[in-house]
Amino acid sequence: xxxxxxxxxxxxxxxxxxxxxxxxxxxxxxxxxxxxxxxxxxxxxxxxxxxxxxxxxxxxxxxxxxxxxxxxxxxxxxxxxxxxxxxxxxxxxxxxxxxxxxxxxxxxxxxxxxxxxxxxxxxxxxxxxxxxxxxxxxxxxxxxxxxxxxxxxxxxxxxxxxxxxxxxxxxxxxxxxxxxxxxxxxxxxxxxxxxxxxxxxxxxxxxxxxxxxxxxxxxxxxxxxxxxxxxxxxxxxxxxxxxxxxxxxxxxxxxxxxxxxxxxxxxxxxxxxxxxxxxxxxxxxxxxxxxxxxxxxxxxxxxxxxxxxxxxxxxxxxxxxxxxxxxxxxxxxxxxxxxxxxxxxxxxxxxxxxxxxxxxxxxxxxx
Amino acid sequence: xxxxxxxxxxxxxxxxxxxxxxxxxxxxxxxxxxxxxxxxxxxxxxxxxxxxxxxxxxxxxxxxxxxxxxxxxxxxxxxxxxxxxxxxxxxxx
Numbered sequence: 441x442x443x444x445x446x447x448x449x450x451x452x453x454x455x456x457x458x459x460x461x462x463x464x465x466x467x468x469x470x471x472x473x474x475x476x477x478x479x480x481x482x483x484x485x486x487x488x489x490x491x492x493x494x495x496x497x498x499x500x501x502x503x504x505x506x507x508x509x510x511x512x513x514x515x516x517x518x519x520x521x522x523x524x525x526x527x528x529x530x531x532x533x534x535x536x537x538x539x540x541x542x543x544x545x546x547x548x549x550x551x552x553x554x555x556x557x558x559x560x561x562x563x564x565x566x567x568x569x570x571x572x573x574x575x576x577x578x579x580x581x582x583x584x585x586x587x588x589x590x591x592x593x594x595x596x597x598x599x600x601x602x603x604x605x606x607x608x609x610x611x612x613x614x615x616x617x618x619x620x621x622x623x624x625x626x627x628x629x630x631x632x633x634x635x636x637x638x639x640x641x642x643x644x645x646x647x648x649x650x651x652x653x654x655x656x657x658x659x660x661x662x663x664x665x666x667x668x669x670x671x672x673x674x675x676x677x678x679x680x681x682x683x684x685x686x687x688x689x690x691x692x693x694x695x696x697x698x699x700x701x702x703x704x705x706x707x708x709x710x711x712x713x714x715x716x717x718x719x720x721x722x723x724x725x726x727x728x729x730x731x732x733x734x735x736x737x738x739x740x741x742x743x744x745x746x747x748x749x750x751x752x753x754x755x756x757x758x759x760x761x762x763x764x765x766x767x768x769x770x771x772x773x774x775x776x777x778x779x780x781x782x783x784x785x786x787x788x789x790x791x792x793x794x795x796x797x798x799x800x801x802x803x804x805x806x807x
Numbered sequence: 808x809x810x811x812x813x814x815x816x817x818x819x820x821x822x823x824x825x826x827x828x829x830x831x832x833x834x835x836x837x838x839x840x841x842x843x844x845x846x847x848x849x850x851x852x853x854x855x856x857x858x859x860x861x862x863x864x865x866x867x868x869x870x871x872x873x874x875x876x877x878x879x880x881x882x883x884x885x886x887x888x889x890x891x892x893x894x895x896x897x898x899x900x
Contacts (some may be wrong), residue, residue: 466884467884468883468884470876470880470881470883545860545861546860546861559858559859559860560860588863589859589861589863591861646849649845649846649848649849651842652842652843652845652846653846655839655842656839656842656843656846659839663820667820670821671886672885672886672893672895673884673885673893674884674885674886675884675886676886677886677887681896682896683896683898684895684896684898685821686896687895687896688821689821689822689823690823692820692821692822693822693823693824696822698828698831698832701822701824701828701832702831702832702835702836704820704822705813705816705817705820705822705832705836706835706836706839708816708819708820709808709812709816709836718843719843719846721856722843722846722847722851723846724856724857724858725851725854725855725856725857726846726849726851727856727857727860728851728854728855728856728857729849729850729851729854731857731860759838761835761838761839761842762838773860774860774861
């Protein structure tokens with residue numbers, strides 16, 4: 441039996457989906473996410489739910505109200521689906537020697553996921569091997585009429601299952617990381633070179649600033665998306681209220697954690713009349729600059745490699761809004777990324793299958 | 808970020824912060840202001856906004872009424888209900 445875990449951002453009717461938040465601690469959806477329907481239709485068994493940080497915006501799940509996030513159950517399963525909003529599943533994979541594929545935006549349905557930052561979030565696949573990762577991803581790709589932000593079905597299918605371009609040249613984006621991470625990069629470079637792939641180094645340039653724009657866009661979108669949680673229709677309701685205003689405010693204040701509150705307030709500030717043009721509008725323009733920078737790079741090379749995190753374990757004080765320097769480039773552009781052996785590969789849109797082929801080379805995994 | 812502005816943001820977003828939390832949030836804002844300064848160094852003259860990475864058109868569905876869920880199903884996750892209605896505090900005196 442093929443069994444997979446789902447993270448707590450993916451709706452299921454069989455068990456609660458809590459988004460790592462007290463706000464949704466006993467929430468059970470009335471419907472399954474499309475990706476869940478696709479998996480079960482293909483014969484997969486849902487092994488259970490894995491904790492996530494509150495609304496999936498933290499480092500590696502440390503802000504989960506329901507207990508510490510733990511990737512170890514994935515070792516007993518074929519893999520899992522994780523919701524990539526701010527790069528947490530990529531960091532988890534890099535630090536736990538797992539494979540993670542963040543697909544090109546719009547080839548996997550987001551219907552039935554808890555919305556946070558809709559313009560960049562997506563459902564990705566964590567697995568122990570590249571082959572398992574590809575198999576699960578192949579199962580969940582495809583047009584879904586219930587998600588209005590998808591590509592045509594043949595485009596979705598070809599991204600993963602079509603004939604893949606062979607990788608001849610890879611650029612390593614120079615970004616600061618510790619010695620352990622650098623060792624992973626060096627090992628991957630060695631393996632690619634041994635397989636005849638030409639390696640070159642490039643400066644991060646504007647790509648290194650993508651996280652600054654993504655933080656603004658993510659917080660702005662999150663602020664709007666979590667405004668629906670008011671203690672009325674579903675979710676947590678405070679016991680401490682007399683008026684409607686007190687019900688709203690106390691429910692949200694008691695249920696949300698401080699990291700989430702900070703992001704909500706910042707997002708609201710970014711969208712305020714005073715800051716809209718200088719911050720939100722600027723971030724949207726920088727998104728295009730980053731997309732164009734990647735287009736220039738992919739005119740010269742087939743893929744890029746960069747770290748997925750600055751170090752292999754975190755300590756108190758590390759911030760997801762700084763550490764996402766490595767993951768935001770793929771989030772803000774919608775480009776595919778694959779984490780393998782502690783490094784992150786990125787390619788042009790719809791090169792998901794090509795990146796998995798390259799990951800197989802780095803992992804020394806047979807076909 | 809002035810504390811008065813933070814107070815306004817709290818009100819708009821229906822959140823209340825304790826004093827110690829305000830300090831944490833203000834530190835977060837200060838870090839994000841540094842990010843804003845980074846963006847200022849990037850030339851976006853003549854660059855159009857990119858709201859979405861896909862050229863998304865408005866999704867139009869057929870205007871057909873559907874009954875996807877019953878009232879009971881929809882109220883299953885409600886914190887408080889009464890006689891088939893969502894219960895809220897009295898808003899009219």
